Amino acid sequence: MSVTAREIRLASRPDGWPTEENFAFADVELPSPSAGELLVRNTFMSVDPYMRGRMNDVKSYTPPYELGKALEGGAVGTVVESGVDGVAPGALVLHNAGWRSHALVSQYTPLTPVEGVSPSHFLGALGMPALTAYVGLLDIASFEPGETVFVSGAAGAVGSLAGQFARLKGAGRVVGSAGSAGKVAHLTGKLGFDAAFNYRDGAVADLLARAAPAGIDVYFDNVGGDHLEAAIGALNNDGRVAVCGSISMYNEKQPPPGPRNLHLLVGKRLRLRGFLVLDHYDRFGAMAAEVGQWLAGGKLVAEETFVDGLDNAPAAFLGMLRGENTGKMVVRL
Amino acid sequence: MSVTAREIRLASRPDGWPTEENFAFADVELPSPSAGELLVRNTFMSVDPYMRGRMNDVKSYTPPYELGKALEGGAVGTVVESGVDGVAPGALVLHNAGWRSHALVSQYTPLTPVEGVSPSHFLGALGMPALTAYVGLLDIASFEPGETVFVSGAAGAVGSLAGQFARLKGAGRVVGSAGSAGKVAHLTGKLGFDAAFNYRDGAVADLLARAAPAGIDVYFDNVGGDHLEAAIGALNNDGRVAVCGSISMYNEKQPPPGPRNLHLLVGKRLRLRGFLVLDHYDRFGAMAAEVGQWLAGGKLVAEETFVDGLDNAPAAFLGMLRGENTGKMVVRL
Incomplete structure (x- = not known):
């Protein structure tokens, strides 16, 4: 045939x-x-x-x-x-x-x-994007229960899972950014984020400061650019960034300037770590078992x-x- | 009295x-x-x-x-x-x-x-600068023997020790930058760096590429700015940066733009970590014992x-x- x-x-x-x-x-x-x-x-x-x-x-x-x-x-x-x-x-x-x-x-x-x-x-909440969110949050950013987590691109495939995983794992506060009022309502409504903002509504640093007045402990970066600069400014001591992607850059002919505040890494003892999900398939089983339970129990919106x-x-x-x-x-x- | x-x-x-x-x-x-x-x-x-x-x-x-x-x-x-x-x-x-x-x-x-x-x-090679270099290289940047290490501000108090510690700990190659031809000669001469350059001689990225043609594995950052951007460009996969200071920034009224290439953190799985020596005095004894031996044996130039x-x-x-x-x-x- x-x-x-x-x-x-x-x-x-x-x-x-x-x-x-x-x-x-x-x-x-x-x-x-x-x-x-x-x-x-x-x-x-x-x-x-x-x-x-x-x-x-x-x-x-x-x-x-x-x-x-x-x-x-x-x-x-x-x-x-x-x-x-x-x-x-x-x-x-x-x-x-x-x-x-x-x-x-x-x-x-x-x-x-x-x-x-x-x-x-199997292409999303039980697949590569889920493993990306899971490894990024738990292994790369070393998230601990009680911490405040900020996720950019939070209405996207990876971001919507990273934010929900943080909530299900006991985050003190989960904050997300997205690019429309509808997405913001979706984050704080259906997905259970504690706060969210539309990054087109102003300077990201200001919007983030309002959404996380006590600062953040973990930043899950899908966006790069001014989101990353704002997150570095908002991170508390010993904060961590899982650098997953930089969608704000992918279509730029000239890369824009980077964060002006990287010197804050020293005084706040911050860690930035980039990662690729393809290095972490040894964690697929653990992810699938936990996420499968959340899906079956109706706790995770996919x-x-x-x-x-x-x-x-x-x-x-x-x-x-x-x-x-x-x-x-x-x-x- | x-x-x-x-x-x-x-x-x-x-x-x-x-x-x-x-x-x-x-x-x-x-x-x-x-x-x-x-x-x-x-x-x-x-x-x-x-x-x-x-x-x-x-x-x-x-x-x-x-x-x-x-x-x-x-x-x-x-x-x-x-x-x-x-x-x-x-x-x-x-x-x-x-x-x-x-x-x-x-x-x-x-x-x-x-x-x-x-x-x-006790203010330098057996003091705070030595502990800074020791912890930054070994604990923050997780240096391993055989790796290529790049140190900026390499003729300074911390940098000159960081580079020599890397050499004494078995680095494959040690590269330093400094701000004058005299310092560069001092690095490759008396201090035993494998290569060094005067950062005023051109674009740091070009100078670094010539000094470390196979890339670098660890960057000990005393400078920030275009040194950091150049290092991110030169780092090999799984490379690490110990962010110790940003002397290029301290006297700037307006912080200059940051590295334009932070998106490389993802594909190369890079880690940037800021640190303060005051968190690491539990390592003072180990540092003093090892550095004391090097000094006594004439292996370290202080x-x-x-x-x-x-x-x-x-x-x-x-x-x-x-x-x-x-x-x-x-x-x-």
Whole structure:
């Protein structure tokens, strides 16, 4: 059996903000899987901030996407035809050949469907974003119960989980920032943040000082830029920053100046630590066990924003970069 | 017995670079010591970069110097009259009532004179600067043998020790920066650095890339500013920064922009950690034992720049801020 797969390729590299022109569509014939391979029909695919970095021709922790080739990224799919003993058609797998309708994969993780939980959560609240939030908060920032935690990009996939994990782990106060009044209401309402602000409403340092009048102990940084400067100013002695991402920078042609207050690291004995989730998959089991319980017990809100159809994946990606999602942005195929 | 003590007071707070006008001299009568006190004649006093911060009226980890009152700082003195059982006149003590000819002190550390070692070293290679270098390198930056270490302000009191400690602890390569050709020659000559550069010779990032072509693993930061940005650019994966001070900032009226490349913390999993030596006196014994051996064995160069006379202490302090010292700047009374 062969199938015609539709795939999305990198047509050109963006200079600053990406556009639909940077993407191209193509149909390719996929043969039957060889031994060790699976032919998978994708049902959900992820669009994530880190993908913006891979569109640049810059050596980094993952190689850049290649011009003229299909993009990659997390996806959940159903096995159509199997070249692997013990994996039958119909099985659910997680793999990295997103941005296409079908794929031949040899590296994948078998998934066990969970009653009442959409398989799309394996791309979000039970997947990479959840592990990012979990490791960043607990291992990188060494969060302790009772502490005040500030999360930027708090309505996004990782941020909304980091803030809720802090609450569920006994934070004294959880503060979030987001880019619209609606998101702010969502944070303090449905997600149970103690305070939140719209960073477009003024200087971040002022807004943060009002939301956390006694300062903060941990900052989970998804944004960089003036958020990071404000957080350094607000951190109490022995404060910690988990530097997860800098979405405010990804589309800047010239990097803006950094925080002017790094000298505060000395007097306040602050720690800033960058991390990549790919180094921390040894913690996946612990995360999945704890988060699975919270989800099953209705204690964790795993919000998703769905965009339908592979042809709308570039729009979903661009919308995610502009902050149009609440929770995890997922393309439903 | 009473003595007339000469002391140096804060006459006014500097705005930007301090000047001689910020200091005033006064003579005061000191009575005999009460029970628990010592009357001490100071023989050496320290001028250190952190004192610049205490001249500002800003709440920090130590209170600001008070206008019209004597300054404070590390000093070595000889007991003139004792109100303490077991401490006899002639005994050597370390205390914090520098910036004066004599002082009444109730908090002090008895010192045991070491054959062939100037007591001034208790203000430098066997004192606070040494503990700063030791803790910063080993505990804060978690230095491991074989690693490449970059030290800024490397000809200064702390920097010259940090670089030599790295060499003595088995660094793969030790690189330093300083502000003159003479200091650079001193680093690669007498102090045994593998490479050094004059940061006035070009862009720090370029100079550092030439001095450490395979990148760096640890950065001991005494300077901040463009040195920190250059180091972040040069750090290898899992690199660490001990943020000890930011002497490039202390006299700036407006803090300059920070590093534009903090987003590199993520991809390279970098850690920046600020620290204050006053939190780490539990490590003093370990430091003194190891450094004492190096000094006795002639393996460590404990360079000092002496300025003679209490009246020249303000000039010594200002000269230290301008980088006129090599090694520890000490006022000899």
